Amino acid sequence: MIEFNEDHSQEMRTHGERDYPFECCGLMLGRFDNGRKQVVETYPISNAREEEAKRNRFLIRPEELMRGEKYAREKGLDVVGFYHSHPDDRAVPSQYDLEHAWPTYSYIVIAVEKGQAADLRSWEMEPDRSRFNEEEIMTR
Numbered sequence: 856m857i858e859f860n861e862d863h864s865q866e867m868r869t870h871g872e873r874d875y876p877f878e879c880c881g882l883m884l885g886r887f888d889n890g891r892k893q894v895v896e897t898y899p900i901s902n903a904r905e906e907e908a909k910r911n912r913f914l915i916r917p918e919e920l921m922r923g924e925k926y927a928r929e930k931g932l933d934v935v936g937f938y939h940s941h942p943d944d945r946a947v948p949s950q951y952d953l954e955h956a957w958p959t960y961s962y963i964v965i966a967v968e969k970g971q972a973a974d975l976r977s978w979e980m981e982p983d984r985s986r987f988n989e990e991e992i993m994t995r
């Protein structure tokens with residue numbers, strides 16, 4: 856289960872709309888609390904992919920991830936998950952997303968249809984890496 860507030864949700868949606876028709880991505884910083892993730896803030900990251908590939912794949916450069924982790928540590932927080940958008944596609948992780956994911960983290964996918972943020976869903980990878988399971992979102 857992942858817990859965040861309306862502002863976090865709005866920030867991720869707005870980021871997805873801003874980067875449309877490309878994918879946006881970012882981190883969710885917060886705390887792990889007995890298997891539950893509590894988001895304290897979102898951390899937008901630009902999409903690192905080449906222009907032509909931006910439309911359907913997200914990638915966070917290692918140095919950007921390190922910068923985000925450092926920022927989180929300074930605030931006493933952890934990276935609890937990642938978010939990215941799917942322009943004109945469903946809020947469901949792709950095969951590519953599965954192949955580039957790690958267990959434990961939350962993966963939020965925001966569907967952006969014709970420039971408007973629609974569905975926002977959270978996913979967690981099965982420990983054997985075979986698939987994603989939808990994760991419950993609790994909005995504070």
Ligand SMILES: [Zn+2]
Binds near residue numbers: 911912948949952964
């Ligand atoms: Zn994706």
